[in-house]
Amino acid sequence: MVLPSSPSGQTTQSDGRVELTDPAAIEQSPYYNDELAPVPIAKRTWSTYNFAALWIGMAHNIPSYLLASGLIALGMSWVQAFVTITLGNLLVLIPMLLNSHAGTKYGVPFPVFARAFYGVRGANFAGLLRAFIACGWFGIQTWIGGEAIYALAGKLLGSWWRDAPVVLGQPWTLWAAFLFFWGLQMVIIWRGMETLRRFENWAAPFVIVAALALLVWVLFEAGGLGPILEQPSRLGWGVEFWSVFAPSLMGMIAFWSTLSLNMPDFTRFGGSQRQQALGQVLGLPTTMSFFALLSIFITSGTAVIYGEAIWDPIKLTEKFDNPLVVALSLFTVMVATLSVNVAANVVSPSYDFSNAAPRLVSFRVGGLITGVLGIAIQPWHLVADPNIYIYVWLAFYGGLLGSIAGVLAAGYWVLDKKTLHLPDLYARGGRYWFTGGWNLNAVAATVIGSVAAVGGAYSDPGKGPFPQEGLIPVLKPLYDYSWAVGLVVALLVYLLLSAPQRRRATDLAV
Secondary structure, three states, rough: OOOOOOOOHHHHHHHOOEOOOHHHHHHHOOOOOOOOOOHHHHHHOOOOHHHHHHHHHHHHHHHHHHHHHOOOOOOOOOHHHHHHHHHHHHHHHHHHHHHHHHHHHOOOHHHHHHHHHHHHOHHHHHHHHHHHHHHHHHHHHHHHHHHHHHHHHHHHHHHHHHHHOOOEEEEEHHHHHHHHHHHHHHHHHHHHHHHHHHHHHHHHHHHHHHHHHHHHHHHHHHHHHHHHHOOOOOOOOOOHHHHHHHHHHHHHHOOOOOHHHHHHHHHHHHHHHHHHHHHHHHHHHHHHHHHHHHHHHHHHHHHHHHHOOOHHHHHHHHHOOOOOHHHHHHHHHHHHHHHHHHHOOOOOHHHHHHHHOOOOOHHHHHHHHHHHHHHHOHHOOOOHHHHHHHHHHHHHHHHHHHHHHHHHHHHHHHHHHOOOOOHHHOOOOOOOOOEOEEHHHHHHHHHHHEEEEHHOOOOOOOOHHHHHOOOOHHHHHHHOOOOHHHHHHHHHHHHHHHHHHHHHHHHHOO
């Protein structure tokens, strides 16, 4: 059922979803292109399964598998690591669902949604920050995927591949595998969102079946679960554990904090609010918890089979000698890494870069920009050390993105009460133009929230780039809670700064 059209230029369906009355009315705007335009109701076809499959495909990847091992390397027991990962994913699901609502209701991607609060131009402040972090993640996942291809192909092709001449510190064949994997991802994103949806639909169950098959084989060979399940925490449950737990929890939240912002990029295609919310609830926390247990159980079995715990799934599959099994492992790793990297780390920056110059940069060109920057960031340095990976990379950018999430939550749910005006999201001089296209209140709230969150960034001696006493010593205690601090501080500051404007608007209305 469609409710009567309103003079506002948008039409509301009986289920609450909104679309433009006359889509052609915004096509001449310099802030418009086809990819950034609201998705018509008829094309919002993603179901509960599509969203669940998206999350299953994104969660089943090598960095997710290695999360438990990274926490155990820091001294946690498997129970502590499992609880930390599960709790982190339950917490990050909250802002994810809050931001997802706008995508489904209005059919717009994240950078256009951000225009309502940062301004039509100012949305690039939030969008490009999110985009550059995605480029880093794209590079990390592509490097890991390239390493996997190099390692497993070496089992099939022999020493000429494994022992190839070194170029820039790595065998040239490793660089070739890296660039090959990079190219595969560019092909998928060039073909568009519908290709991605179809890919995720079959990739998700395939990776689950392959992972379960590996678990069954390990348990059969080991005769049951091994000694890792009985291994106590080196940290205990006292002060030492809690000092590691807090920043680790923020790192687990930061792992998906990028998606907590840009889920409107996907939920804009949702058939209903119930479908997108249920699909995400079924897909994210359950899958991440399951995958953490899977990695723990498989590693436990390897300790019995090989006499050592092998946390890296690539090193485990290198133990296989059957060419068919190695080839299947290689294909599985490629599918698993492709499914997360294209969806999580290329779609968002493609929209974000397109939003920065809608008439010059298409969704596809934005994807190519992401690919180039993902190489330029030299991702191999970010994953070399769990201290750098969890405490520096994840914790630092988590605080920045938490600040943006705070502004969006305050604006959409508290101030605007889920009501946006679609035509003005593309208009110069409309209600979202603010001051020259920028809402300085949102920018100030984000900056203040970010400084509070990461201003105290610190590193233990020899374990990171920050001073031991923190960049701003008085803020050092807050860094262990960077994402939560950024979200809460930015949310409160934005509400405080916006209060005078709201009062003036109310007075004028009266």
